[in-house]
Amino acid sequence: MSARLTDPALPELGAAELRRFSRHLILPEFGLEAQRRLKAGSALLIGAGGLGSPTALYLAAAGVGRIGLVDPDVVEETNLQRQVAHGHSTLGRPKTESAAARMRDLNPDVVIERHDVFLNVGNALDLIAGYDVVIDGTDNFPTRYLVNDACVKLGKPNVYGGVLRFDGQLSVFDARRGPCYRCLFPEPPPSELAPNCAEAGVLGVLPGVIGALQATEAIKLLTGIGQPMIGRMLVYDGLDLSFTSVDIARAPACPCCSGPRDEIELRETVMVCSAPQVGRSIEADALQARLAGGEALTLVDVRNPSEWLGGTIPQALCLSKPALTEAVDLVLSGGLRPENTLLDALPRDREIVLYCQSGLRSAAVIRSLTAAGYDPSLLYNLEKGFAGWTGPRAEPGEARPRQPAPAD
Amino acid sequence: MPVILVPSSLRRYTDQQSRVAVTGETVAGTLDNFVGQSSELRNHIFNAGNLRSFIVVCKNGQDIRLLDGLATPVAANDEIRILASIAGG
């Protein structure tokens, strides 16, 4: 990096830029050369959501010359609790468009390249090859493994951040100088052990903390200042308010970075459920037909009350997974008879269809009910959950979900 | 006693406690005592006796793969941190 210190190829800064970035220029470790390197540099943000919001805004404000945004989603109301690059005025608009407008308002000189696509095996190399630094702010394991593998293959640094509930993680994976993501975590968890933010929750400010740190690392990589988080992982606990840095190791037998780079083949990561499948499953279309035919089956929404507020299937009984699991535990421990619990609402001799948002939590409830003596051949899991439901919905206030009174 | 530092994704098994003191002379021994009677917790961390591929264990801030793995000795004041991969963003 030091060879570039007096690199005449670096772009010059105009009078307006010298004023705008004056607080950077007076930092002795930073100065004019680092600012010119930022202007010459480029960063690709994978995900313009919780983590991508602060990184996009801070990198644009800091004067990074060219920033790419990869996100196929549009802004939804539930995003605004943490995705502060967006706002009410951009609900329903592509996230890349919404974030780009805020970034341009902070720094009209930044070149913004919008990619309204899912990163996939077919486009990852082409997209990533065009940038100096990659910032992983995605919300799912398959994309994280794809970002890692493409970065290792192309020799790009990957500024990794992950958040869930109150926990955050941050590292810089650069296989040329240290471990990659697969050195640390070779495979994703089985899906039943891998809740996402929609299912497990996330404190809204948490991605702000981790995303701002990702922006810090990206700026350090682009300018060559400081010590990047290579070979280390920062672990943040928002409840205890602790930041801990741990030393992480390169895996000699890493499935990605231990062999020659040009032999790495990108492949799709499929999340698999390792828990034994219990009960039966039903597709949304089939359920819709049976409900339309007036069949007497019991339908149960096992999501949380906050999710019921966003709409349910009209005929559904709303019994959350925690409440049902607690009832099963009470029955199994001999503490209560089934008819004195929520289970009283669930007939043992008739078909019951259960659903959650994706099908994971309802599968777990089916396992619990089976343990409590229900016949698994009468228990159905709605495939793809409420997320895959295209039939009629009871919106809040329109049709109140039926909820039995909790047992004493 | 050594202390296990528990990530929030595992705290439903520990009454939401972030620090659990357990006995043990090696990382394997302390983890074994930590998972104790909970087959669910054991299943979350181990698969056929090996650490699962989305779990990393550190002793005093160092990945145990930089030390002696599960056989790494543990002393009374050591901190054993469990890291689980998280994908939220």
Ligand SMILES: [Zn+2]
């Ligand atoms: Zn690796």
